[in-house]
Amino acid sequence: FPAAQPGDLFGAPSGGQLTELPDSLRHKVSFDLAVEKYRTFPVGATNLYELPSPVSATYNTVELVGEPVIFAHLVESSNPGGLVFTTAEHTYTPYFVVGEREQLIEGTSFGELISSFPFAQDFVVAEWLDITVTEPGGASETYRRELFDDIGYAARTGGGLIGNIGRDETARVSTLSSWATLVATSSLPAYAIDDAYQSMVTLGLDVGDAWDAVSGLEDSDAPGPEITAASQQAVIAFGKAARLGQKLHLYKFLRASDMGVDYLTDSLRTKSYAATPRVFTLGWERNEVEDTNAMSFDLGRNRMRALGYPGQTDAGVQAFNYARGMLDLSLEHGVLAEVSPAPVVSVIAVLDQAELDGVPVSRYTFGTLDELNALPISDQAKARISTALTENPDLNVLVPEAMVTVPGASAPTIGWLLLDNDTLETIDVME
Known part of the structure; x- marks a missing residue:
């Protein structure tokens, strides 16, 4: 308002107070799992088809401040066998875990069938996590995070029939795989990392106790109630430690990135802020078919709005944008170096x-x-x-x-x- 004068009004009082922000004015983030399967018989000139999303969740962005959304699967397998043909059936139940209270959102189970019987194949070949950021007013943008894709981007964009795909009877999806997505709406305070480290120390004691309780146990088809309880507590403790570890590494990246932005802002005479949430995903990925483990870190949505100080040229803003991009890709490499084996x-x-x-x-x-x-x-x-x-x-x-x-x-x-x-x-x- 360059022509504003003292006493000018630019809005009229509503006559009341808002006890809660209307839902239409809230910024939201949605998570949807996309699953693609392969079948031997082509339908519509392709062997591939996509399932209805088996798990979805939508949050007000403010609910996710400092709390990653964890995605993983439960896996159940059976190998009925037969006189002539072999068959393996795997059932996958996707779920989200959110917040300190670890709110669980369990999705709809879906399965795959791997058989030596001709034309009986029906198995999973790809999964993606679609993350949609919706602004007040309804404008939205979706970022797709590939979890795995056994077809490959090049073959997929080529279209047509994929042909016969070989798979052994091993489950493609593992209970050991998990992806943590942090929706960052602002800078991360230093005390958040300190608190996370303290929580990890406390949880480490619980993990040690759980390990001591189960380390001497032997496999049994009919475990007693005490063994079952100890095993369940160990699974809970190990899961919490894994999720907190992912959160801590996401925090470390965000904090280092924020500090770098502060330095670049001062050096290049600019001011920057996240006009929309930034989205980062850290994945711990297990491929049971190939017997491999991998770590991944992805800056899925990392835009910031940069403005030059009065008198600063557009070149100063461009220099800031380029320097910030190079800084963050270096930090991304650093996070991977900490969590991933060479x-x-x-x-x-x-x-x-x-x-x-x-x-x-x-x-x-x-x-x-x-x-x-x-x-x-x-x-x-x-x-x-x-x-x-x-x-x-x-x-x-x-x-x-x-x-x-x-x-x-x-x-x-x-x-x-x-x-x-x-x-x-x-x-x-x-x-």
């Missing part, structure tokens, strides 16, 4: 290895997709980059011109940076 695979690790290997990092745009597609990199990477540039032609991509193998890894990989041409906002992406 090798740590991240965009930072890929770019560092490319430099050591003498692999050039080149820039590509929507107008140079043909040059991108000629690179000796994975079809998965080409498909993801092509989609990003097609959906937003204002993006630039910085990507190594060849796959690289980070130290300790068994296979080559690739990662890249997406830069907005106007704002220089920077996002890192792995294949």
Whole structure:
């Protein structure tokens, strides 16, 4: 209001007081699980079909301040067997755990059938967690977090029949896998990390007691009530420790990111704030089929609105956006280095290895997709980059011109940076 004068009014009293904010004015976050399955017989020119979401939850954003939403599955398996054909059936029950009180939201169970009988296959090939941020007034944006995808992005975008997919009888989904998503609406105070560490110390004592109670037990088909109770308490204690560990690492990233933003704000004469929630997901992932474990950390939604001080140029805001993006991808690598066994695979690790290997990092745009597609990199990477540039032609991509193998890894990989041409906002992406 540049022309405002003392005494001017810009609103009229309503005549009453609000005891509670109307629901239509609340900022909300929704979580929905998407499950895709494969069947031998194609329907509609494809072997793939998606289930109705088996679990959903919607929260007022204020309810999630400082409290990650944990997603995981319960798994039950049976192998009935037969005279000629072998069959395995797995039932998965997805659920969310939220808040200090660990509110449980249990979803609808879904199953898969793996059989040596021809045309009897019906099993899970992919899961995604759709996270939708809805503003007051109804405008919304959905971010899709891939949990696993056995088809692959390149094959999926190609369309058509997938063909016969081989699977052994092992359950694809594991009870040991869990994903913690933190919805950050503001800066994290330092005392929040101190409190989380103190809680971990206290919980560590409970975990030690639980381990002592079950470490000497032997497997039994008919355990007594005392053994059953001890086992249940151990599962509860171990689960709480795992969830608190995920929360603590999310906190450490957010706190370090906030401190970096404060430094950049002072250095570059800008002011920034999160106009909408930032969304970060830390995953502890177990693949029973391949007998592998992995850790993942994803900055799914990490935008901030930056404004220059009076007299500051647009270049100052662009410098802030670029520096913040590079800072956060470095912190992302640091979190993975703390929670994940070597090798740590991240965009930072890929770019560092490319430099050591003498692999050039080149820039590509929507107008140079043909040059991108000629690179000796994975079809998965080409498909993801092509989609990003097609959906937003204002993006630039910085990507190594060849796959690289980070130290300790068994296979080559690739990662890249997406830069907005106007704002220089920077996002890192792995294949």
